[in-house]
Each structure stands twice: as structure tokens, then as C-alpha cells.
């Protein structure tokens with residue numbers, strides 16, 4: 001047990017954070033050595049992995065321990081929470097609320113992978129050096145971790161068990177940035193994340209486009225004919241749907257929180273009838289074999305991530321910038337048309353438009369009930385990305401016009417566009 005003193009005041013626990021924040025300057029309670037069991041040779045794999053990971057995300061155990069105390073206690077808790085079948089030979093687990101009885105894995109080894117941060121772990125983290133801490137949803141080997149590495153080489157990547165936690169980690173100074181997948185070229189928008197962008201007060205400060213190369217992973221020795229189930233993130237399942245069918249895998253699909261988490265789950269529970277859709281890095285990390293490589297339905301499979309920070313960046317005009325806005329309008333005809341026209345007349349290209357239900361006010365009644373002429377309309381929030389910087393006078397004029405016929409307008413961020421070329425055939429992950 002060691003202790004360090006944070007250089008900045010930090011918030012102590014979620015209960016403080018949710019009410020009036022109390023700033024504390026307390027010595028750090030630091031980690032117990034956590035033990036994650038069950039995956040063969042994971043330490044060796046992970047050490048090699050840390051050396052190999054070309055994107056440069058710093059995620060080895062030593063760095064991790066000095067950078068993030070938040071993960072410390074979870075594993076022991078998790079192990080004691082396991083339910084057994086009474087004989088002690090099997091464990092009852094739940095995937096998406098479905099309970100399954102699994103044989104317990106005989107091999108019990110300590111591993112070095114960081115445990116994802118969860119909502120109960122949002123206690124103070126030490127401030128450390130110059131390395132940027134980037135929160136992502138998932139476990140090591142998730143595409144979001146790769147996106148963090150692409151956006152910020154040499155960052156410390158912090159796994160979080162939910163997107164909400166990644167947002168809060170930044171809001172409470174546990175992380176400096178969060179990376180958030182927002183859309184995929186095959187699966188479309190990741191809607192929930194649009195809602196989170198609105199609910200939280202973080203700013204979009206950048207974007208990265210990551211070619212996503214999926215593999216079908218299973219335990220060593222398992223053949224395709226042995227499979228009864230394929231598990232993965234819902235986006236990954238939808239990105240590989242036709243290929244799975246072509247491979248003759250007309251088996252159950254089950255959604256889990258992230259792709260690498262699916263691989264970890266198979267390894268941890270020794271599931272010989274289940275395959276995961278995940279990255280080749282996840283295969284290495286969790287000791288799985290690649291049954292099929294490049295199983296996305298289209299080789300041009302790209303996911304766009306945005307990076308979020310507590311403060312906006314200063315927009316510039318010396319390189320291509322994108323701006324993301326969200327707006328709502330009360331009523332009135334042609335508002336959407338007028339908004340689009342405000343950009344079109346100034347030759348500003350839109351790259352994205354998305355509508356989401358306006359959650360506090362989902363339905364509007366129009367007309368006069370006494371005359372029987374009522375109709376109900378859904379209310380929406382509209383998200384627009386356009387190709388111009390907020391420092392560009394054209395954007396400012398367009399937005400002041402948009403403001404005139406909208407009831408709510410927020411600039412989510414103005415940030416450099418990801419212009420890096422990518423090759424559809426390259427196997428980035």
C-alpha cells in the first residue's frame with residue numbers, strides 16, 4: 001500500500017459529485033494489488049501486447065497503477081459476488097438478463113489487465129505527469145481503446161464499463177478526455193451517444209475515423225461446427241450479419257457491452273460453444289484463436305469517434321474544421337428547411353443530420369380539441385455536423401440565423417476534421 005497526494009483538489013465520491021461538490025485535498029488511498037483470474041498465460045500475452053501496441057496507448061499495469069486508483073477494489077468484490085450452483089462446480093452468470101450455468105474454469109491465474117471503471121468507482125484519481133488520460137467504454141482490446149490511441153498516441157487509456165461513466169470520469173477530473181463512437185459506415189448512428197452528448201456538458205474537441213476490421217474469435221481448438229452462439233456489441237453484430245450467414249453460422253446472436261468484453265467473457269468462462277466478434281488485439285489479449293478474419297460485411301467499415309473535454313478548443317481557420325450543433329424548434333412550418341438553407345446559402349456543406357426524440361417533451365398536441373381537430377406530433381432534437389469552423393464568419397452568420405427560428409441551440413464543438421486517409425483493405429485491428 002502506498003499513498004500519493006493529488007496536486008489538484010479533486011472530488012471524493014459520487015455522492016458528493018451528485019449534490020454540492022465538496023473539494024477535498026486528501027492523501028490517496030492507493031490500490032490493493034488486484035487479482036483477475038481465469039485466463040491462461042494472460043500476463044505473458046499482455047506484456048508482449050504492451051510492447052507491440054503500435055497505436056501507443058499506455059496501458060501496462062505499472063502505468064495504470066500510478067495513474068488510476070479508481071479501479072482497485074472491484075475485482076475482489078466481483079469474485080465474491082459470483083453465484084454458484086451449490087455444488088461449487090458451476091457458476092450462474094447472466095448475459096443480457098439471461099441466466100446461464102457454466103462450468104467453472106479450472107485454471108486460476110492472476111492477470112494484468114485493468115478492470116473497467118464503473119459508476120461506483122468514481123472516487124478521486126491522482127494527477128500524474130504530462131500523460132493525457134482518456135476514458136473509453138469497454139475493456140482493453142475494444143475499438144474505442146484503439147480510437148483513444150489513434151487520437152492521442154501515448155495517452156493512458158482508462159476502460160469504463162458504461163459510456164455514462166466515461167463522461168463522468170472527464171466531468172470529475174478522473175480523465176482528461178473521453179472517446180465516444182457516434183456513427184459507423186455500415187451500422188449507422190449510435191443513437192444513445194447522441195443523447196449523452198446532450199445530457200452532459202462536455203465539448204467535442206476532435207474526431208477520429210477508425211477502420212474496423214472484425215474477427216470471429218473462439219477458444220483454441222473450437223471449430224465453427226461447435227458454435228451455438230455469437231456474442232458481441234450490437235453494432236459489431238450488425239456490421240457482420242451477412243458474413244455470419246455466409247459462413248453458415250445461423251446461430252443465436254447475443255448482444256453484450258463491447259466487442260473485447262465478449263472475447264474476455266468467452267475466455268473467462270471457458271465457453272466452447274460461443275464465438276465473439278472482436279479485434280485481433282482482443283484475440284491476443286484473451287488467448288483466443290481467430291476462426292475467420294475480416295468478417296465485416298464491407299471492407300470499408302469505418303467507425304467515427306468524437307473526443308470530449310471539459311473545455312472547448314479555440315476554433316481556427318488554417319485547417320479544415322467541423323462544427324457540431326444540436327437544436328430544437330417549438331413549432332412552425334419549414335423550420336428544418338430554413339435551418340438547412342442557412343447553411344446552403346453560405347456554401348457550407350453538411351456532413352451529418354440526425355434526429356432524436358426530445359425526451360422531456362416527446363409529443364406535442366396541435367389543433368383544437370373542442371373541434372375534434374387534434375393531431376399529435378413527435379418532438380425532435382436535430383443534430384447537424386457542418387464543414388466549417390466557428391471562427392469562420394459564414395458559420396457565425398448561419399448560426400445567428402438558425403437561432404432566430406429555433407427554441408434551443410447548442411454548439412457541441414468546433415474541431416479539426418480527421419483528414420487521415422485510410423485503406424479499406426488494411427488490417428488496422
Ligand SMILES: O=C(O)C(=O)C[C@]1(C(=O)O)C=C[C@@H](O)C=C1
Pocket residue numbers: 137138141142143144145181184190212233235236257258259260303
Ligand atoms: O465494442 C467496442 O469494441 C467498441 O469500441 C464499440 C463500437 C461501437 O459502439 O460501435 C465501436 C466500434 C465498432 O463499430 C463496434 C463497436
